[in-house]
Amino acid sequence: MVSFDKNDKYEILRAKMVKNHLMRRDISDPAVLDVFRRLPRELFVPAKYAEDAYGDFPIPIGIGQTISQPYIVALMTQCLRLNDRCTVLELGTGSGYQAAILAMLAKKVYTIERLPMLSEGAQAVIGDLGIENVEFYIGDGSKGWPDYMEFDRIIVTAAMPEVPAAINRQLKNNGLLVAPVGGPLYQDLLVIEKKDGTLYSKNVCSCRFVKLIGKYGFDETA
Numbered sequence: 619m620v621s622f623d624k625n626d627k628y629e630i631l632r633a634k635m636v637k638n639h640l641m642r643r644d645i646s647d648p649a650v651l652d653v654f655r656r657l658p659r660e661l662f663v664p665a666k667y668a669e670d671a672y673g674d675f676p677i678p679i680g681i682g683q684t685i686s687q688p689y690i691v692a693l694m695t696q697c698l699r700l701n702d703r704c705t706v707l708e709l710g711t712g713s714g715y716q717a718a719i720l721a722m723l724a725k726k727v728y729t730i731e732r733l734p735m736l737s738e739g740a741q742a743v744i745g746d747l748g749i750e751n752v753e754f755y756i757g758d759g760s761k762g763w764p765d766y767m768e769f770d771r772i773i774v775t776a777a778m779p780e781v782p783a784a785i786n787r788q789l790k791n792n793g794l795l796v797a798p799v800g801g802p803l804y805q806d807l808l809v810i811e812k813k814d815g816t817l818y819s820k821n822v823c824s825c826r827f828v829k830l831i832g833k834y835g836f837d838e839t840a
């Protein structure tokens with residue numbers, strides 16, 4: 619298990635975030651709460667926003683992209699019901715915060731980002747933290763992981779008009795996929811389970827993500 623500096627000045631803010639924004643809502647999985655108490659979120663936002671890192675709102679991470687509010691990251695993580703045997707595909711590395719959270723709960727995380735600058739930043743932070751079970755790819759995640767693979771879990775952290783067939787194909791049987799699906803402004807957060815090759819979808823809540831831009835996502839201009 620990766621351990622981080624416990625005496626940093628953000629520890630109190632982190633504990634408050636978990637209590638006020640996660641536990642007071644519907645985040646109750648002890649393993650999920652534990653990783654949110656440990657991972658230093660301030661390292662994943664631009665330095666000028668470090669003091670705001672534990673507020674329950676999205677924060678700009680550059681190039682028009684945002685790191686999701688902690689509650690949404692926690693909700694999506696909890697919906698994935700992870701264990702240390704799971705392989706996870708993430709579309710939309712962004713700051714790398716969600717990837718790091720997943721890496722602390724799963725066996726291995728494969729994460730795709732279309733913007734090289736963001737992927738490189740995420741690789742640096744995750745590397746500095748000593749988290750070693752994350753593989754990065756720069757490219758269009760709407761086409762799935764470039765070498766065909768099947769994953770126990772898939773998480774999409776950008777809005778998509780529908781889940782592309784290429785992504786559904788990379789989900790293992792009995793696997794879970796969580797994704798914001800809908801229009802460019804508002805989406806439904808869906809949890810999709812694959813059982814005997816059939817997909818069963820459950821709508822968790824409405825949400826607002828930046829667009830997944832790519833072949834099976836939105837156009838840049840949509």
Ligand code: SAH
Nearest residue numbers: 710712713715716731732759775830831832
């Ligand atoms: N999970 C991130 C937040 C992601 S914001 C975090 O924890 O910080 C959504 C990200 O998806 C943005 O960085 C955006 O550049 C990226 N993105 C958009 N379209 C994409 C695509 N087709 N493939 C991969 N990444 C994409």
